[in-house]
Amino acid sequence: MPEPTARTAHPSTAPRSARPTLSRQIRDGLLRSIVTGELGEGERLIETKIAAEYGTSQAPVREALRQLEGLGLIESRPRQGSRVLPFAEQTIREAYIMRAALEETATRLAMLAGALPFDLLEAAVEDMYACARAADMTGIGLASARFHRHVVQAGGNGLLTRAWEALQIEARTAIALMVTGPELEGVADEHRDLLDVMRTGDVESACRHARDHQWAYADTPHDAYGTPRPQKT
Incomplete structure (x- = not known):
């Protein structure tokens, strides 16, 4: 089947050269400290101290803390500030089950509409390989998120997006990469395989691949079809 025609990038798609916002830089720095254990359970996060460390006002710090609370990594209470919660890998992995369902549906919608932006997907994959060669874990995580955002937006369903x-x-991709420590070129290979399947125009194969791609990170006792996974030793 001929390859569907690429469509123009979604207007909200950020350019590849876009710099991270200050709040995201702060969020990612705190995220890394929590995941690695540098910031332990119960430790207080003081806005003024964090703002001074980053040389900024408290506004981007508050936004970073709000995002971390949304991820379940900290809790904030009135007049008590924010404290680090116990880091539970399972809360991060559960998100991949949701992603599997959402991205399978988005892939189906985008392929049936012939709307997948193959040029943008190819560029994201090439960025992943470049990041892998440079051992840039942050960069490969952002390129991966960009790849999947292109697919989701191409689905054309606002609620799903x-x-x-x-x-x-x-943020969740960054956590997963830090926790699992995968071989970075292998991450790029996974996306290359997914893109190659999408290019065939086989909707069912592409949907299954999109689902399996996310479910692999869920780390459940069985896969999406009920087949038991090998037990870790």
Whole structure:
């Protein structure tokens, strides 16, 4: 089947050269400290102290803390400030089950409409390989999120897109990469395989691949079809 024609990028798609916002830089720095254990359970996060460390006002710090609370990594209470919660990998992995369902549906919608932007997907994959060669884990996570955002937006379903964005994909991808420590070229290979299947025009194969791609990170006792996974030793 001939390859569907690429469509123009969604108007809200950020350019590849876009710099991270200050709030995201702060969020990612705190996220890394929590995941690695540098910030332990119960430790207070003081806005003025964090703002001074980053040389900024408290506004981007508050936004970063709000995002971390949305991820379930901290809790904020009136007049008590924010404290670090126990880091539970399962809360992050559960998001991949939701992503599997959302991205399978988005893939189906986009392929049936012939709307997948193959040029943008190809560019994201090439960025992943470049990041892998440079051992840039942050960069490969952002390129991965960009790849999947292109697919989700191409699905043309606003509610689905908003549900996907609500998962804070960039942050959860960064956490998953830090926790699992995968071989970075292998991450790029996974996306290359997914893109190759999409190019065939086989809707069912592409949907299954999109689902399996996310479910693999859920780390459940069985896969999406009930087949038991090998037990970890």
